[in-house]
């Protein structure tokens with residue numbers, strides 16, 4: 001959690017804006033050739049860097065003042081983090097560069113195996129606080145190191161993970177750095193949702209898994225189409241909130257918010273979504289996973305064993321990138337999981353299954 005007070009937070013923001021201090025740690029050189037894509041053995045394909053012209057826009061656009069929302073047990077700050085034209089370019093760039101998944105998994109419901117199809121595209125990068133990747137996104141053979149010993153992680157540490165953890169690619173690292181600078185927090189996971197149509201959604205849930213620690217801070221960036229973000233208090237049914245999240249908006253949820261409130265992006269019909277425009281919406285959440293089970297959980301529910309989708313600009317839609325090599329179920333995971341292993345979090349799975357049941 002940030003140790004900065006609200007006053008110092010605003011003071012540093014105002015000072016940054018007043019001095020037109022660059023927002024990026026290494027401001028782009030306008031004449032520099034575009035950065036190469038980020039590559040890593042754990043990626044299904046190289047992930048393109050953001051164009052230099054876009055990095056310049058990100059670097060020079062100071063965010064306007066944050067707004068706070070006052071409700072019981074709620075700590076939310078939101079602001080227009082990027083101007084809409086910049087956010088639109090970011091949306092187009094990330095939609096075409098990232099690998100996405102349409103995850104399917106099985107859960108036990110009334111002791112029967114039930115298949116859940118996640119109603120949106122997802123992807124995830126990062127690793128929990130016990131490990132980190134050597135080097136930076138310009139290195140293509142980044143090794144997973146132990147946070148205490150700084151040596152290679154024991155080979156079996158992520159054996160329950162559906163795939164090896166993936167380092168955060170350059171295009172998302174840039175955004176993480178900007179959000180960290182703004183919030184005073186640090187994050188080690190970047191989760192991405194792509195809502196291709198108004199019927200893509202996320203059911204009511206809270207991101208309160210034990211592996212995030214108590215009172216987690218979650219920063220959430222919206223790019224592309226406007227979608228309604230609904231919130232309701234877990235106990236006081238009279239307490240509800242509806243925000244229309246627009247292109248370039250950043251929402252920072254803190255304190256008791258996850259413990260006391262649920263949130264969702266409900267399905268909408270195309271006609272009811274007056275502000276919908278074709279192309280969909282990307283949501284990026286920045287999180288700090290403190291405990292080992294976080295990694296297996298996030299890769300299971302956001303990548304899993306199914307095929308990769310990539311944006312097909314000719315067809316103007318997501319298209320299968322890789323042939324289906326294994327069934328898009330988590331059978332492999334269930335058989336690989338060892339319930340007595342601390343990597344297999346029953347708390348986490350239970351939390352996520354609650355989310356899944358309504359999807």
Ligand SMILES: O=C(O)CCC(=O)C(=O)O
Nearest residue numbers: 193202207220265283285
């Ligand atoms: O798309 C959004 O704004 C919310 C996504 C979300 O709640 C999540 O990924 O946990």
Ligand SMILES: [Fe+2]
Nearest residue numbers: 205206207263
């Ligand atoms: Fe969430």
